[in-house]
Amino acid sequence: MAYNILISDPLSEDGIFPLREADGFKIVVDTDLTPDQLAEKIGEFDALLVRSQTQVTREIIEKATNLKIIGRAGVGVDNIDLPAATERGIIVVNAPDGNTNSAAEHTIAMLMSLARKIPQAFHSLKNKKWDRKTYIGVEVKNKTLGVVGFGRIGQEVAVRAKGQRMNVIAYDPFLTPEKAEKLGVQFGTVEDVIKAADFITIHTPLLKETRHLINKDAFAKMKDGVQIINCARGGIIDEEALYDAILSGKVAGAALDVFEEEPFVEHKLLTLPQVIATPHLGASTVEAQEIVAIDVSYDVVSFLTEGIVKNPVNLSSVPKDVLAKIEPYFNLTEQLGSFLSDLTEGPPEEINITYAGELANFDARPLSRNAVKGLLKSKLGESVNDVNAKFLADRLGITVNELKTPKSKGFTSLITVEVKTATGSRKVSGTLLNGLGGRIVRVDDFIVDVVPAGYLLFIRHKDQPGAIGRVGMLLAEEGINIATMQVGRSEVGGDAIMMLTIDKHVEVKGIEKLKALADIYDATPIDL
Numbered sequence: 001m002a003y004n005i006l007i008s009d010p011l012s013e014d015g016i017f018p019l020r021e022a023d024g025f026k027i028v029v030d031t032d033l034t035p036d037q038l039a040e041k042i043g044e045f046d047a048l049l050v051r052s053q054t055q056v057t058r059e060i061i062e063k064a065t066n067l068k069i070i071g072r073a074g075v076g077v078d079n080i081d082l083p084a085a086t087e088r089g090i091i092v093v094n095a096p097d098g099n100t101n102s103a104a105e106h107t108i109a110m111l112m113s114l115a116r117k118i119p120q121a122f123h124s125l126k127n128k129k130w131d132r133k134t135y136i137g138v139e140v141k142n143k144t145l146g147v148v149g150f151g152r153i154g155q156e157v158a159v160r161a162k163g164q165r166m167n168v169i170a171y172d173p174f175l176t177p178e179k180a181e182k183l184g185v186q187f188g189t190v191e192d193v194i195k196a197a198d199f200i201t202i203h204t205p206l207l208k209e210t211r212h213l214i215n216k217d218a219f220a221k222m223k224d225g226v227q228i229i230n231c232a233r234g235g236i237i238d239e240e241a242l243y244d245a246i247l248s249g250k251v252a253g254a255a256l257d258v259f260e261e262e263p264f265v266e267h268k269l270l271t272l273p274q275v276i277a278t279p280h281l282g283a284s285t286v287e288a289q290e291i292v293a294i295d296v297s298y299d300v301v302s303f304l305t306e307g308i309v310k311n312p313v314n315l316s317s318v319p320k321d322v323l324a325k326i327e328p329y330f331n332l333t334e335q336l337g338s339f340l341s342d343l344t345e346g347p348p349e350e351i352n353i354t355y356a357g358e359l360a361n362f363d364a365r366p367l368s369r370n371a372v373k374g375l376l377k378s379k380l381g382e383s384v385n386d387v388n389a390k391f392l393a394d395r396l397g398i399t400v401n402e403l404k405t406p407k408s409k410g411f412t413s414l415i416t417v418e419v420k421t422a423t424g425s426r427k428v429s430g431t432l433l434n435g436l437g438g439r440i441v442r443v444d445d446f447i448v449d450v451v452p453a454g455y456l457l458f459i460r461h462k463d464q465p466g467a468i469g470r471v472g473m474l475l476a477e478e479g480i481n482i483a484t485m486q487v488g489r490s491e492v493g494g495d496a497i498m499m500l501t502i503d504k505h506v507e508v509k510g511i512e513k514l515k516a517l518a519d520i521y522d523a524t525p526i527d528l
């Protein structure tokens with residue numbers, strides 16, 4: 001296979017060797033594209049690799065007819081329209097760990113520069129002034145650093161700040177007082193943090209909930225003379241409110257690496273002597289750039305060649321050990337979904353996926369995704385994939401429920417997929433037989449033992465002498481060979497089923513003839 005890869009932001013050349021070494025990968029590096037030029041070109045590419053500069057908007061994604069993966073060499077994916085990518089089934093991956101250290105070091109560099117006014121003093125000296133009066137700083141020792149967002153970078157900053165003998169108070173929705181104690185910091189609400197801190201550093205992603213988290217009200221609650229550092233994302237701090245808070249003297253200084261609008265060359269905040277800034281350089285080290293480029297390149301290669309990724313952003317991932325347990329069931333769950341897609345009539349309204357036995361102990365979301373993919377694929381075609389299956393189900397108004405139970409009816413693990421429509425519900429159960437692969441072991445309430453592959457024929461009939469013979473005769477007349485056949489019944493003379501494996505698809509005419517036979521209620525061809 002040949003793959004076309006576009007790199008549209010500067011990535012470390014040393015870090016993209018996995019792409020350069022992969023067979024059949026043609027790499028185009030073009031870091032000067034305008035949005036219009038990118039929109040015009042993107043249709044040729046299977047993968048797009050970016051940093052924070054390229055804006056991967058819905059308009060770009062709509063033109064990306066061949067795009068399968070977007071790799072973000074870094075953490076923040078706010079420059080990528082994730083819903084648009086998900087809708088189109090394009091996976092987005094990032095490199096979440098590679099720049100943590102660099103961003104934390106940059107934050108500490110900003111903190112120290114701010115406290116000691118190093119950039120301002122340097123600037124003055126460059127302008128030929130030997131000024132030892134204006135640039136009086138403050139010590140950070142024994143001061144309180146408030147950390148808002150205590151993830152990878154926030155925690156690394158805290159460790160380093162403690163090395164400077166600062167007290168650290170942190171807020172994060174995932175932080176508990178116990179965790180905070182273990183990490184050697186004080187725990188607080190966001191309000192506690194901003195009230196207690198002499199320096200505040202922000203380390204959250206830019207989300208709906210964090211946009212302007214640090215606003216006029218937040219500034220009002222802070223200590224007089226507080227100093228602010230933002231090496232996370234512009235937009236988390238309301239820049240107008242910060243400007244006013246600096247002018248009023250509430251905020252003594254701010255160190256900013258990120259801004260609401262980037263890039264720029266003129267900014268109102270930079271007219272203030274209390275503000276120091278860098279042009280989004282938190283991750284700009286040789287080491288970080290090499291690691292993030294390597295991580296994202298490996299994910300792009302392994303996704304395009306094997307369908308596997310390590311750092312998906314728009315796809316829930318499970319730990320490696322869990323993946324090893326559930327991976328053998330991937331095909332089976334897709335086949336169960338696909339089986340039901342043929343068996344049910346009318347639009348599905350609800351899909352219930354029950355994991356029984358051993359499987360109930362694991363995070364089975366990738367399996368559920370496969371079941372939904374199988375259900376939708378036969379109607380919507382190949383555009384349904386792991387990334388958009390759940391989104392498409394939501395859009396179609398299909399509720400997806402995942403259930404778990406230890407009771408597995410004698411099987412080590414049993415997966416039951418039930419689809420409800422306006423007219424009723426159908427269900428099918430499957431398992432893996434040691435060394436023999438997947439088996440369908442139940443259809444509705446009938447026990448069967450069928451390999452879920454090839455052409456199947458599911459027939460509901462009345463348990464009467466001659467019914468099976470008539471089906472066999474008719475299929476013979478249609479030139480269809482029966483490979484295997486199983487029968488089951490609820491009671492003597494009651495409802496019964498035939499589950500046949502046949503050698504070719506039964507055409508509509510053949511199905512009509514089958515349905516017209518005496519004692520036959522229904523016949524459904526299932527192609528897996």
Ligand SMILES: NC(=O)C1=CN([C@@H]2O[C@H](COP(=O)(O)OP(=O)(O)OC[C@H]3O[C@@H](n4cnc5c(N)ncnc54)[C@H](O)[C@@H]3O)[C@@H](O)[C@H]2O)C=CC1
Nearest residue numbers: 075076103149150151152153172203204205231232282283
């Ligand atoms: N300036 C630069 O060059 C760089 C900037 N970044 C940015 O730094 C930020 C943090 O990155 P990481 O630590 O790697 O991410 P992370 O995902 O490890 O940590 C983010 C933390 O923010 C927390 N959070 C979410 N909503 C919150 C809220 N309302 N209040 C408080 N905390 C909240 C999350 O629970 C999480 O623990 C991101 O915005 C990322 O894009 C990352 C690398 C370089």
Ligand SMILES: O=C(O)CCC(=O)C(=O)O
Nearest residue numbers: 051052074075076283284
């Ligand atoms: O690519 C860059 O230099 C920016 C890094 C960054 O902001 C991030 O990883 O979130």
